[in-house]
Amino acid sequence: MYKNKIVRILISIFVFTLFLNVDLIVSQNSIYQSFTENSNEKILPPPILPNMILEEAIFMRKSVRVFSENEVTDEELSTILWAAYGFRSDGRRTVHPIDGVYAAVIYVFNESGVYRYNPINHSLILYKEGDMRDKIDILQYNAPIQLGLCWDSTKADPNLGGAELGQVGQNIHFMAVALGLGTVVTGQSPAAIAPVGLPKNEEGLILMPLGHPKDDYDFTYRPLWFSFLPKIKHSKITVSDAINQRLNGTEFLGKLTRQELSQIIWSSYGFSYYIDNILGPSNLVLRHRTVPSAHGYYPLCMYICIESGVYKYIGGLPNCDLWGLPIFSFLLRLNAEDVRQSIAQACNKSEISTASMFIVSILDLEATRKWDDLSNESLWRFWYYEAGASAHNVQLEATAWNLSSTILVPKDVSLIRSSLNLDNRYFPLLVVPVGKN
């Protein structure tokens, strides 16, 4: 009798384990071997996982708008989609769930139809048959693939949807660079993807064309001329591993070194050490930043809160430069107060007050009113996109230095404003505590 019982228990454990394998995607092999194709679902091949070093991918991030006709292979698309929103080998996702929510949905447009990316089994599910790339948005850039980034409005509001998609878009950017592909974030309101007819609970935000750049990447290495912060170093981690191993934590100890501070702060909003030669032999110098920005406005200010005080990050001074080169990068000390406890309290997370550093992304509304006024609250989702992209960079860069971090939404905006001495012109978007585990 006992023997039978043991056999029954063993069989139950076996069946349960099989179920877990399918449901939680415990190992990468199980992703691809547990499912068979049916006519509406195409299982993607395993991602390629390129070995470009993380900082190199950040240095090379740029918007590519003109593409060759060379096709994007299934392996390349698989890699991009895995990085964008897939499951990692430990069963977690490649981006952080802000407020514990995953709301993103990705649509893939190619010459044969529109597909929905299914991260659970890393597949594409047919959504609409036929080439619809011309139906979406008159402003789109022609490319073999268009990626439609949407969010489920029953799970997240437009701003948090935007912040999550900012993380997704960064991974697409970095993986594209590592694979020799190109992409650009494009955002319109109303959403460019709308003509496709999304389910009622989904809203579109971003369209990213994906293909091989018509012009090769062509950069010259020229570090910032002068910086009060230690020079940015290449870590040893690849962009694939940084995404696969992104450290998340809410309990912190110890202090960061100056090098670690410099690396992480730079990743949030700094300039590349590469000059883009795409402008040819002109006097103009093009240097990209670590994140893209709608209209190139870059209206965020990164406030750095550490034990010794509150600082504003100046990634470069484009108006005080030589041939367009940002030559200074430094931390501008605003006061000598340790406000980390107040910032943690404003996020309803007093347990994180021991983090060595908080990076608070602040939207400067004046900087969103230039040749086109993008200050309206209905457009803030695009600024949250940028803040999400920046926060994700910080998480990846922190991982490269074996540090952990998390992404929080301020619950008490007034407390953040009073702690940082800001008036109503400024609005805090996201808070990223960083520290040692």
Ligand SMILES: Cc1cc2nc3c(=O)[nH]c(=O)nc-3n(C[C@H](O)[C@H](O)[C@H](O)COP(=O)(O)O)c2cc1C
């Ligand atoms: C939310 C968002 C929306 C954007 N929308 C567009 C767009 O509609 N068309 C476009 O060509 N670029 C768009 N961009 C890209 C920016 O123009 C670009 O990031 C900026 O000019 C800096 O150039 P770089 O990315 O090459 O460094 C967008 C970027 C973001 C973050």
